[in-house]
Amino acid sequence: MLVETQARGAVRIDGLAKRFGDTTVLDGIDLDIVAGEFVTILGPSGCGKSTLLRIVAGLETETAGSVSIDGAPMKGLAPNARDIAMVFQSYALYPHLTVAENIAVPLRMRQLTPMQRLLGLAPRAVRGSIGAEVQSVAAMLRIESLLPRRPAQLSGGQKQRVALARAMVRRPRVFLMDEPLSNLDAELRVHMRAEIAQLHRQLGATFLYVTHDQVEAMTMSDRVAVIMGGRLQQVASPDVLYRDPDTLAVAQFVGTPRINVLAGGRLGLQAAQVAVRPERLQAHGLGLAPPPQAGQGIEGRLVYRENLGSDLFLHVEVPGVPAALIARADPAAGETFAIGDRLVLAVDPRHVLSFDAAGKRIRP
Amino acid sequence: MNGRGSVLLLTAPALVLMAVFLIGPLLAVIALSFTSYQLGAPSLSFVGMANYIEMTEDATVRISLANTLIYVGVVVPVSVGLGLGAALLIEADPSLRGFYRASYFLPVMATLIAMAIVWEFMLDARFGAVNMLLRAMGLGPYDFLHDRKLVLYTLAGIGVWQNVGFNMVLFMAGLTAVPRELYEAAAVDGAGRGFERFKLVTWPMLGPVTLFTVVITAIRAFQVFDTVKVLTEGGPNKASEVLLHTIYAEAFNFFRNGYAAALVVVFLLFIMALSAVRLFVLGRSRT
Numbered sequence: 001m002l003v004e005t006q007a008r009g010a011v012r013i014d015g016l017a018k019r020f021g022d023t024t025v026l027d028g029i030d031l032d033i034v035a036g037e038f039v040t041i042l043g044p045s046g047c048g049k050s051t052l053l054r055i056v057a058g059l060e061t062e063t064a065g066s067v068s069i070d071g072a073p074m075k076g077l078a079p080n081a082r083d084i085a086m087v088f089q090s091y092a093l094y095p096h097l098t099v100a101e102n103i104a105v106p107l108r109m110r111q112l113t114p115m116q117r118l119l120g121l122a123p124r125a126v127r128g129s130i131g132a133e134v135q136s137v138a139a140m141l142r143i144e145s146l147l148p149r150r151p152a153q154l155s156g157g158q159k160q161r162v163a164l165a166r167a168m169v170r171r172p173r174v175f176l177m178d179e180p181l182s183n184l185d186a187e188l189r190v191h192m193r194a195e196i197a198q199l200h201r202q203l204g205a206t207f208l209y210v211t212h213d214q215v216e217a218m219t220m221s222d223r224v225a226v227i228m229g230g231r232l233q234q235v236a237s238p239d240v241l242y243r244d245p246d247t248l249a250v251a252q253f254v255g256t257p258r259i260n261v262l263a264g265g266r267l268g269l270q271a272a273q274v275a276v277r278p279e280r281l282q283a284h285g286l287g288l289a290p291p292p293q294a295g296q297g298i299e300g301r302l303v304y305r306e307n308l309g310s311d312l313f314l315h316v317e318v319p320g321v322p323a324a325l326i327a328r329a330d331p332a333a334g335e336t337f338a339i340g341d342r343l344v345l346a347v348d349p350r351h352v353l354s355f356d357a358a359g360k361r362i363r364p
Numbered sequence: 365m366n367g368r369g370s371v372l373l374l375t376a377p378a379l380v381l382m383a384v385f386l387i388g389p390l391l392a393v394i395a396l397s398f399t400s401y402q403l404g405a406p407s408l409s410f411v412g413m414a415n416y417i418e419m420t421e422d423a424t425v426r427i428s429l430a431n432t433l434i435y436v437g438v439v440v441p442v443s444v445g446l447g448l449g450a451a452l453l454i455e456a457d458p459s460l461r462g463f464y465r466a467s468y469f470l471p472v473m474a475t476l477i478a479m480a481i482v483w484e485f486m487l488d489a490r491f492g493a494v495n496m497l498l499r500a501m502g503l504g505p506y507d508f509l510h511d512r513k514l515v516l517y518t519l520a521g522i523g524v525w526q527n528v529g530f531n532m533v534l535f536m537a538g539l540t541a542v543p544r545e546l547y548e549a550a551a552v553d554g555a556g557r558g559f560e561r562f563k564l565v566t567w568p569m570l571g572p573v574t575l576f577t578v579v580i581t582a583i584r585a586f587q588v589f590d591t592v593k594v595l596t597e598g599g600p601n602k603a604s605e606v607l608l609h610t611i612y613a614e615a616f617n618f619f620r621n622g623y624a625a626a627l628v629v630v631f632l633l634f635i636m637a638l639s640a641v642r643l644f645v646l647g648r649s650r651t
Contacts, residue, residue, distance in 0.1 A: 080554035092549035096568040105564070108553030117560075166553075308420050 008070055009173035009206035010035040011078070016065035018230075025051050026230045029065070030047045038207040038236075040221035044253065045212050048230040051176055053210045057086050057176050069173060080109070082174075085167035089179040091159040093151040099162050100147040103134045106170040109174055140202075157188045172190045174206045181216065190314050193219055195343065214254050218242070226250050248359035251275050256304075257313055264354065266298065267347060271354030273360050280351035281327035283314050283334075286342045298345045300325065302337055316343055384629055390632075396625035403619040415626035425627065427602050428610040431516055432586060435606060438520040439527060439585040446524065447531025452566070455539050456531070465536070468529040476526060477506065480594040483522055487573055503549065509595055512603040519604055522591050527584060531577050540572030542566065579642040583635055 011033040018026040025048040033039050041049040054060040055310040056067050059077040067074045074082055074282045085106070093102050108117060118120050138144045140161075141161045151159060160180060167175055173251055180196070181189045197220045200207050211217055217224045218238040226233040226241065234246040245251040251259045264271035286299070300318035306326075307313075312334040327345050329337070337343065354362040397415055401408040419425050454464045471479065486493045489507040498504035508518040529530070546565045550556060555564040589608040592598060598605035611631065615624035 054548075059551060079548075079552045079554055080556060084552065086549070086552045088545045088549060090543060090545050092543065092545040094546065094549075094564065094568070096571070105555070106553045109560070114560070118563075216449075311649060 003360070008035050010070050011174060011206060011208065012067075012068045012071075013052075013056070014066045014109070016052070016067065017048045018055060018060065019061050024230055026055075026227075029227075029232050031225055031232065031235060033206060033208065035058070035070070036206055038197070038209065038220060038222045039225045040209045040217040040234055041227060041251070042211060042214060042217040043227035044225050047227045049210045049212075049227050051341045052227065053086075053176050053178055053208060056174070056208060057084055058067045058082050059086075059222050068308060080106075082171050085170055085172040085181045086176040087160075087163050087167050088179065089349045090103065091151075091163040091183075093159060093162055093166075095151050097150070098147065098218060099143065099149050099151070100138075101135050102151070102162060103147075103169050104130050106153050106166065107133060109202065112168070128154060133169055134165075137169045138198070140168070141165050156184050157192065160184060160192060164196075168199075168203065172205065174208060175200075175203075177207065177209045179211055180209075182211070183326055184215070188331065189216075196220060214256070218254070226253065228253070245353065246361050248273060248275060248355040248361075251353060251355075257326045259317055259353075261323075262298075262321060262325075266321070267349075267352060269352070271356040273355045273359070275353045276347055276351060278313060278326040279328040281325065281338065282346040282348075282349060283327045283346045284346060285291060298325065298347070300343060300345065302339055302343055305334065305337065307331055308332075316345060318345075373389060392470070393625045393628050397629050399622045399625075401587060401622040401625075402620050403615070408622070409620070415623050417625060418623065421628075424602060424610060426603060428605040428607050431603075431605055432588070432607040435520050435523065435588055436582055436585040438517065439444055439523040440581050441587075442520075443524045443527035443581055444531050444574070446528045447577065448535050448570075448574070450528060450532040451535035451539055452562075455536060465533070468532050470529065471526045472529045472533075476590040477594055479526070480522070480591045483591070484595055487518065510600055512600055515596055515600065515604045519588070519591050519595070523585060523588060527581055532585075534573055534577045534580075535570065538570045539566070573574040575642060575645055579638050582638050586631070586634060588639070601636060 011031075013029055013031040013033075016026055017024070026059060029052060031039075041052060043049045051060060055062050056074075058074065058077055058081075062075075069082060069084070077088075092100075094105065096321045097105070108122075108353055111126050111130065134147070138147055141164060143158065143161050143165060146154060146158055146162065151162070154162065161182075161324040163180070177196075181192050193216060196207075196209075200220075209216075209220065218241075221238060223235055223237055224241050225235045228249050233250050234241060236244070241250065241254050245254065248261070252261070252275075255277060259277055260281065261273055261275045264274045267274055287353070296298040298316075298318055300316040300321075302314055303317045303324055304315035305312060306315065309331065312329045314327045314329055314334065314337060316327060317324045325345060354364075356362055383551045385412050398410060398412060399408045400414075401413045450464070450468055454461055456469075463541045467468050473531070485491075487495075487508040489495060489505050490512070492508075494508070495505045496507065506514060508514050542565065546569065547556075547561065548567050550561050553564075555561050587608055588606050589612065592604055596604040605625070608631070611624050611627045614627060
């Protein structure tokens with residue numbers, strides 16, 4: 001019943017800027033979100049990503065630019081008139097209401113007159129339909145047994161589900177989520193990640209999701225918009241973002257462990273800076289493997305082995321490079337390396353990303 | 365030195381002070397209330413419940429108790445309501461916040477006796493500012509402090525004036541503790557402003573503060589004395605006689621300290637009942 005077949009909720013953000021006094025929080029943000037898309041706004045804390053979401057929600061006013069949903073400009077519209085729902089980091093459940101009452105709030109506000117709400121009276125038909133909708137949303141999120149409880153009696157994960165239910169019950173065109181998983185423990189976060197992604201497929205509504213956690217962004221989204229310092233760096237699918245970043249900042253922000261950065265001259269290249277993903281560096285013991293081609297090998301000393309079971313990351317100190325380079329190796333093959341060993345890291349030139357001095361990508 | 369010894373040693377100063385200044389006098393008052401002690405009298409005799417029985421037949425005590433309850437009944441709702449209103453208005457618009465906060469809080473810090481004298485001038489039937497204002501509007505004059513029908517409510521008005529600022533500060537502290545995200549959730553849900561927001565978020569979140577404010581104001585109102593003593597002495601004809609003033613008169617005008625002590629015990633029971641209400645309700649809301 002809640003599944004929407006017809007996609008709606010195309011969001012268009014045009015030249016959006018936000019300034020608080022002299023501080024510019026957002027500058028020139030253009031973002032086109034297709035109806036039904038899951039777009040994550042990713043960025044370090046303080047980059048303005050939450051402000052962007054709050055402007056779309058109508059909780060904050062833009063200094064310049066515009067937001068429109070399905071072609072309708074949102075300027076001056078109150079949050080509840082925008083047909084959006086928001087899930088907050090702290091869940092923002094009303095502590096004095098039961099779970100069922102919490103979920104029913106948006107429906108009561110919409111379907112009852114102020115007088116009916118004040119007196120606690122509602123026509124039986126309306127009351128019945130609100131009750132049924134609450135039940136159906138609760139069933140979808142498997143929280144029916146929690147309906148009579150109060151928020152204080154719930155765990156973090158349960159509160160998260162109730163917050164989702166309150167957002168879903170009004171069937172909004174756009175779901176806005178502000179770091180909804182950051183208050184959960186690691187295990188639950190992984191679980192809720194899958195659940196939210198599944199919810200998105202089921203509902204078919206547009207999801208605009210803010211996070212600083214690149215794993216959330218990479219695993220859940222259709223596209224990721226990376227914001228840094230109030231400016232949009234790149235909007236792309238997670239895969240493209242990882243393989244083909246537009247700026248060095250994006251390359252460094254996305255991916256764990258961090259991408260290796262070197263001066264271009266190290267690899268005999270013209271670019272000011274070059275970057276290589278750890279899995280694109282091949283470690284060879286000196287003397288055992290065939291010597292690498294001149295200019296494409298970096299010599300260094302193994303200082304740390306990070307064994308994750310599935311992967312082994314070798315931290316290699318190279319003279320003249322500030323941070324140790326990290327190379328991924330097969331844990332089985334890596335057994336042969338010991339700390340202090342001299343290694344050569346071979347680089348496949350096809351996988352080297354080049355950047356100019358300002359950190360902008362140089363594409364061949 | 366073992367743990368227990370040091371615990372005793374370290375708490376001893378506080379325990380001694382409490383015993384000497386709080387528990388001791390309290391026990392002395394309770395003991396006195398069963399005697400016929402008079403200030404300066406060489407001896408006293410045990411009279412059992414006689415003081416308490418006399419109290420039930422004493423018209424002055426009955427009037428004074430009724431007046432005190434009326435006074436509390438006016439001051440508590442009005443000053444709590446106005447305090448909440450002032451806090452909401454001041455929080456709604458940050459401009460001049462400091463000025464309003466300071467001016468509303470001024471009566472709380474001012475010495476009430478001095479302020480009472482100012483009120484006496486203002487309320488004077490012939491020359492007072494209040495009556496001049498009323499006359500300009502074609503009303504009055506009213507003799508606020510000497511009219512039997514008006515005097516108690518006049519004193520209650522001064523009590524409200526004095527308590528509003530204190531309650532306002534309590535409510536402002538309570539308001540700052542309301543999470544911003546709750547207001548935002550309410551805005552998204554369609555209760556973003558005005559009464560709907562107040563009903564959905566502000567008022568429920570202020571519940572504990574409101575209870576605290578009501579109890580504190582009630583206790584302060586029960587203790588009304590300064591204004592009565594300075595402005596009316598309980599008059600005219602006991603129309604503004606209140607519990608604490610009756611106790612004062614019995615003890616220091618008529619020197620009937622045994623009887624006054626019995627009144628104090630009754631007075632303390634009221635205060636304790638109020639505190640118990642607060643403890644009971646807070647305890648219940650926690651579970």
